[in-house]
Each structure stands twice: as C-alpha cells, then as structure tokens.
Amino acid sequence: MAAKKKTWRITVAMQCKECGVTGYHTNINKATTGKLELQKYCKKDKKRTVHVSKKKLK
C-alpha cells in the first residue's frame, strides 16, 4: 500500500497589480513556488497586466 502523499498544492488568488482586482484563482505548489507573478488579462483594465499571488484560499 502506497503511503499517502502530502498535498502541497494550494489555491491562491491572483490580484491585479494595477487596479487590485482579484480576478483569478490558481493552484500553486507551495513547496516549489514562491511568490508568483503572471501576465493575465484584467477585465477592469481591459488589458494584460501583472497579477501577483495574493492570499491562500481554502
């Protein structure tokens, strides 16, 4: 029987750096991923902006 693996994947909210809107959720690997920055389309700004991982969700 295989040992149960520890789950390091957590859900974080991606927040737009420009307007602060949290429009995306993503799963990251807590063990390997630090602060995450992604280019995402912001509906409010109507353009691609840098989104940063904000807070851990359930």
Ligand SMILES: [Zn+2]
């Ligand atoms: Zn924005």
